[in-house]
Every structure is written in structure tokens, then in C-alpha cells.
Amino acid sequence: MLHKGSVQLLILSQCTFITLDYKLNFQPEKAHQIPQLHERVAERVYNLLTSNGGLYIKLGQAIGANAALMPRPMQDRFGRLFDDAPQIPYPSVLSVFRSEFGRSPVGPDGVFAEFDEQAVASASIAQVHRARLKSGEWVAVKIQKPDVSKQVEWDLGAFRIVMWMFESWFDMPVFFAVDFISNHLRQELDFLQEARNAITTAKFVATEPRLSGKVHIPKVYAEYSTRRVLTAEWVDGVRLSDRSGIRRLMGEDSRIGPHPMDPSLEGVQLRGGLRAIMQTMVELFSAQMFSWGWVHCDPHPGNIIIRPHPQHRLYPQLVLLDHGLYVRVGDEFRRKYAELWRALLATDWDTVETITTSWGIGAPDLFASATLLRPVSFRTRRDEDGNGDSENDTVNQYERSLLMKERLKNFLYDTDKMPKELIFLGRNMRIVQGNNQVLGSPVNRIKITAYWASRSLTTTTNLTFSQRLREYRRDMAFRIVMFSIDLVFWASKLRQWIRTLLGLASEGFEDELERDMRGFAKRAFGVDVAPGVFLG
Structure with missing residues (x-):
């Protein structure tokens, strides 16, 4: 460096x-x-x-x-x-420990009973080592790289x-x-803040009956944690990024054998299939957005481990790692965001336009498409000169770039009004969509998320009896409307099944949505979007 x-x-x-x-x-x-x-x-x-x-x-x-x-x-x-990044050498690890604790990781006066000098993972700002406490528990020790701070x-x-x-x-x-x-990235460098984030999330999970037991947040050892060293419970399992390992673990791959990273899982096949994993994942991040207002901003596959439930060994448990980057959203924004989701699926375009305009967004249908990650059009869209979508086929690269710039300006016309939380919420939702897509779209992500949004409005605090009754009526009507979304999803699953049966390349629901979004970006902005870019 x-x-x-x-x-x-x-x-x-x-x-x-x-x-x-x-x-x-x-x-x-x-x-x-x-x-x-x-x-x-x-x-x-x-x-x-x-x-x-x-x-x-x-x-x-x-x-x-x-x-x-x-x-x-x-x-x-x-x-x-x-x-990801190369490991820092062990002498650099020693210098961090001596700076933070005044002693080495191991030795007569060491912090731990055992400490693996070779890191098990290394990322851009930190790397993780396996260690054993003197009380016997195995732990993961996250060490910040010296040059970062x-x-x-x-x-x-x-x-x-x-x-x-x-x-x-x-x-x-x-x-x-x-x-x-910048403020949130600074927080990510404070491992004591990450420890507090993990504890907060664990409390939220414990109080949500639909997630408690299905989701686990590793225990943090505060006495062995500082601003640059974080010690947490070690968790064995299969990372979501290991697609073949996940399929074997969930019984959707006929090959049974030792997992290269965790031989203890040899022959283990859990119930529920990939659907059980993604159902829990989408519900977890929907709860964060619509119920807790406390959102993990980096749910990429490497930060999610699937393991057998400690008490119910035949069922999976989702373990969420890396709690350095969270965004807290206020009650007013959370309510509006939930209303936006419900309005989008119920085709209540007046509500969508009212909310997006209040956020300084001048193209509500484009924003709606980015939110759902599927094309949305609540009026017949034509380009400003009336030539429709064919314009993008005739303009040259210079004109196309100018057109894209103009539409982006119109899209976000007042940045002072835009809730900054949307920056991280959008990233979160794109990554969750990508997780669902690479596993073959086992769940209807849009339906699950929308249900959480609508239900959260019925439990909003400080509602009068008549207001709460009205929200319940809207929620019931919304669930009827959502039946059509389910039909589209299951039609996609049927096509996917038939193609697999015929030995053809299968395409899941999220793959179809991505293809439609790529076409939408081409028509709306003149942008040639690469395959997989919507994976987050």
C-alpha cells in the first residue's frame, strides 16, 4: 500500500x-x-x-x-x-494485540489459550483468526489491519x-x-460499535416469534473486544457462498460426503430445502426494514452461515455475521416505506407518486422498478420526443449518454429531500435478491417482503382504534390482491421445472425479473446493463 x-x-x-x-x-x-x-x-x-x-x-x-x-x-x-484481500503477516497481528491489550494473543500472559496464526478469512479492512478461550470456548477473532485506521x-x-x-x-x-x-464507514472501523450492533440485533431476533430460533447472532465476548479487535462465538456450518455445499446440506444434491470446510457435516441433510433458508432470510431482512428500523447493510453470501439447529438437528438455522454496518431508520420513514411497498403491489399509483415526490424523486415508476427490482409502469411511458422505445435503437453513443444524464437528473431532482437511508436499503435488497436468484428463486421474495410491509402498518404504535381497524381492512384487501403475484411466481416455477425435466437451462423467477429489468434499463435510460448486475 x-x-x-x-x-x-x-x-x-x-x-x-x-x-x-x-x-x-x-x-x-x-x-x-x-x-x-x-x-x-x-x-x-x-x-x-x-x-x-x-x-x-x-x-x-x-x-x-x-x-x-x-x-x-x-x-x-x-x-x-x-x-477480499491478502492476509497481514503474524508480526502485524502481534502489534495490534499488544497495542490493544498490552500483551500477545498466546503465551504465559496471553489473551487466549490457543490462537491460530493463519487467518481463516481476510477482507479489505480486517481478517479473522480461530482461537480458544482459557475457559474452553472456541471463538472467532476479527483483527483490524493496521493501515486502515x-x-x-x-x-x-x-x-x-x-x-x-x-x-x-x-x-x-x-x-x-x-x-x-462516510459516517457509516467510520462506524464500521469501530469494532466496539460492531459488538453493540450484534447485541442489538440478537435482542430484536429474540423478541420476534417468526425468527427466534431460526436465526442466530454469534455471542460477542466484550471482555476480549476493543475498537480494533472483536471476539465472538465460533460457528461451524456452510457459508451461503458455497452453493454446492448448501445444496448438499439441504438435501437438494444427491452427492453425500464430507464438506471440505466442515467434515462434521458429512452425511447431514436438513429438512425444508433451499426454500426454508430463503424464507427465513427474506423474512429477517423484511423485519429489519419494516418492524425494527434496524437494517444490516451487507448481507452478502459470505456473511451468512447455515448450520443444523443446535436443539433441532434436522432443521436449518441461519447465522448472520459481520455486524459492522447498520443503518437505523426512523418511524416516519419506515411507515412511508411500508406504505410505498403496499401501494406498489396494490397498484395505488397516487400513493406511490405522493411518497416519491415528497422524497424529491421525479420519476416514480423508475423508482418503483428499482425498489421491487422488477419493471413497473403506471402509465404508458414514451420518450420526451414521442418516439417511444425505438429512440434508443437509432441514437449514437454520444446522444445516448446525454439522454441518460438528462433522465438521471429528472429522476432525482431534489437530493435534499431524499432519505439517505435508501442508499443502504437499496443495496440490502439487491443482495437479498441475488441470494435468492443464485439458489434458483426458491421463494417469492416480492410477496414475502410486501406482506411484512403491509402487516407492519397494522402494528404501528399510537394508532386510534378506527385507524388500526382501517389498516387491518387494507391489509386484508392487500392479501387478496397479492394472490395474482403468487400466480405469476408459480407459473415461473412450473416453467423452470419443465425446462429442467427436458434437460434445458433452467431460469428462475428472479432470472426472469433480471432479464426484464435489463430491458427496462435499456428502454428508460439507454443503458446496456450487464447480466448479473442486479445481484448487488
């Missing part, structure tokens, strides 16, 4: 190169060269982020949350920004520059979110 002053100089030089490149080459007469221009810029930004690692990967992922509306080369590059403010300053660049080049309204994102 470069010295912080060198990093700043490198960023400024790259900003200068990119600005000049666009100034000289983003011209009508060079329309045929614009794809190569986007390719050069994407490569420069990607190399800048990956060469510095650490918080820059997190920053790139924050930018990548809007990748679907960026030029195709940007989509391809930011889609490869995985949160030293350079955080420099890195966030670079993030500010990069977001300014994107707003300047693409007229994408993103700079308004810099302070909100």
Missing part, C-alpha cells in the same frame, strides 16, 4: 487524466469512440481502488451500488470489487473526490450522499 501522501497525489493525477480525457474525447464528432473512452476510465478507477485496497474497496462498493446505471465497462469493473480520513477524502468526479462526469446525483456514507 502506498504512503497516504502518495495516494492523494495519485488520485489527483488520475482525476486530472480522466477529466482531460473526457474534455477532449466526449464530443459529438467522436461518438463512435465513446465506448473506448468509458473503457479507459473504468480501468483507471478500478486499478486505483484495487492497488490501494483497505477502505478503498468499501468505497468502490459504495460507488458500485449504482453500477446498473453506469456505462457497461463500469458495471463490469465494479462487479469484480469483492471484499491510520489512513481512514485520507481515504474518505479520496472518496469525496471520486464521488465529485462521478457527479461531474456523468451528472449522476451522488455527491449529496458522501457525508452519510
Whole structure:
């Protein structure tokens, strides 16, 4: 990793190169060269982020949350920004421990009875080691990499520059979110805050009958945790990112054998199939959004472990890891967000337009599509010149870029009104959708989420008797409307089953929605969206 002053100089030089490149080459007469221009810029930004690692990967992922509306080369590059990194050497681990605890991980006066010098996982800002407490329990020890905390403010300053660049080049309204994102990323570097987040989530899960027992949050050992070291319960199981291992564990793969990461699961097959896993997952994150107002912002497959339930060994339990990044949403926003979801599925377009307008959003049907992650149109959409969708087939690359910029400006016309929480909620929902998609769409994600949204409105506090009765009536009417969504889902499952039976490539419900969304992005923005970009 470069010295912080060198990093700043490198960023400024790259900003200068990119600005000049666009100034000289983003011209009508060079329309045929614009794809190569986007390719050069994407490569420069990607190399800048990956060469510095650490918080820059997190920053790139924050930018990548809007990748679907960026030029195709940007989509391809930011889609490869995985949160993994080489391990730091053990002497660096020792220095962190001595700084935080005044002693080594092991030894006569060590913190632990045993400590594996080789990390079991390494990401951009921390790595995890397995250890055993002197009382006998096995634990996971998350250790922050030394350079991350030293350079955080420099890195966030670079993030500010990069977001300014994107707003300047693409007229994408993103700079308004810099302070909100930066504040939450700072919190992610405080492992004591992560410990508090985990404890808060565990309390929420314990009080929700539909999730208690089905979801587990690893116990935090506060006495062995500091701002840069977090010690939590060690959990054996299969990560959701291990698709073949998950299918074997859930009895949906005929191959039975030892799992390479956990031989103790040899021959274990749990009940409920993939549907049981995804039902719990979608309900968990729906509860966070609509009932608790406390949302985990990074539910990617590597942060989810499936294991046999400790008391009911034939059934799965979902273990949620990495509680560094949460967003808290207020009661007023939560109520509006739930109303928005119910209105979207009930085709109550007046309510949708009222809510989105109050949030400074000028294209409610585009926002509705981004929320549901399926195309939504509550009026016949035609382009401003009346030529309909065929316009995007005739314009050149320069005109298409200008059209996209104009529509993005109209989409978010007042950033001061926009609830910043939507930035992280959108990322959460895209990742949950991706989890469902890669497992073959075993559940109707939209229906489950919408049910939680509607039901949460019936339990809102401070309602009068007549208001609560009205909400229950609306909820009952909504459930009748939702029957049509179920029909669409099961029709998709039938097509998927028939294709599998015929030996053809199967396509799940989420795959169909993604294909429709890619077409929608092409028509609405003139953007050529890469396959899989909506996976989050």
C-alpha cells in the first residue's frame, strides 16, 4: 500500500487524466469512440481502488451500488470489487494485540489459550483468526489491519473526490450522499460499535416469534473486544457462498460426503430445502426494514452461515455475521416505506407518486422498478420526443449518454429531500435478491417482503382504534390482491421445472425479473446493463 501522501497525489493525477480525457474525447464528432473512452476510465478507477485496497474497496462498493446505471465497462469493473484481500503477516497481528491489550494473543500472559496464526478469512479492512478461550470456548477473532485506521480520513477524502468526479462526469446525483456514507464507514472501523450492533440485533431476533430460533447472532465476548479487535462465538456450518455445499446440506444434491470446510457435516441433510433458508432470510431482512428500523447493510453470501439447529438437528438455522454496518431508520420513514411497498403491489399509483415526490424523486415508476427490482409502469411511458422505445435503437453513443444524464437528473431532482437511508436499503435488497436468484428463486421474495410491509402498518404504535381497524381492512384487501403475484411466481416455477425435466437451462423467477429489468434499463435510460448486475 502506498504512503497516504502518495495516494492523494495519485488520485489527483488520475482525476486530472480522466477529466482531460473526457474534455477532449466526449464530443459529438467522436461518438463512435465513446465506448473506448468509458473503457479507459473504468480501468483507471478500478486499478486505483484495487492497488490501494483497505477502505478503498468499501468505497468502490459504495460507488458500485449504482453500477446498473453506469456505462457497461463500469458495471463490469465494479462487479469484480469483492471484499477480499491478502492476509497481514503474524508480526502485524502481534502489534495490534499488544497495542490493544498490552500483551500477545498466546503465551504465559496471553489473551487466549490457543490462537491460530493463519487467518481463516481476510477482507479489505480486517481478517479473522480461530482461537480458544482459557475457559474452553472456541471463538472467532476479527483483527483490524493496521493501515486502515491510520489512513481512514485520507481515504474518505479520496472518496469525496471520486464521488465529485462521478457527479461531474456523468451528472449522476451522488455527491449529496458522501457525508452519510462516510459516517457509516467510520462506524464500521469501530469494532466496539460492531459488538453493540450484534447485541442489538440478537435482542430484536429474540423478541420476534417468526425468527427466534431460526436465526442466530454469534455471542460477542466484550471482555476480549476493543475498537480494533472483536471476539465472538465460533460457528461451524456452510457459508451461503458455497452453493454446492448448501445444496448438499439441504438435501437438494444427491452427492453425500464430507464438506471440505466442515467434515462434521458429512452425511447431514436438513429438512425444508433451499426454500426454508430463503424464507427465513427474506423474512429477517423484511423485519429489519419494516418492524425494527434496524437494517444490516451487507448481507452478502459470505456473511451468512447455515448450520443444523443446535436443539433441532434436522432443521436449518441461519447465522448472520459481520455486524459492522447498520443503518437505523426512523418511524416516519419506515411507515412511508411500508406504505410505498403496499401501494406498489396494490397498484395505488397516487400513493406511490405522493411518497416519491415528497422524497424529491421525479420519476416514480423508475423508482418503483428499482425498489421491487422488477419493471413497473403506471402509465404508458414514451420518450420526451414521442418516439417511444425505438429512440434508443437509432441514437449514437454520444446522444445516448446525454439522454441518460438528462433522465438521471429528472429522476432525482431534489437530493435534499431524499432519505439517505435508501442508499443502504437499496443495496440490502439487491443482495437479498441475488441470494435468492443464485439458489434458483426458491421463494417469492416480492410477496414475502410486501406482506411484512403491509402487516407492519397494522402494528404501528399510537394508532386510534378506527385507524388500526382501517389498516387491518387494507391489509386484508392487500392479501387478496397479492394472490395474482403468487400466480405469476408459480407459473415461473412450473416453467423452470419443465425446462429442467427436458434437460434445458433452467431460469428462475428472479432470472426472469433480471432479464426484464435489463430491458427496462435499456428502454428508460439507454443503458446496456450487464447480466448479473442486479445481484448487488
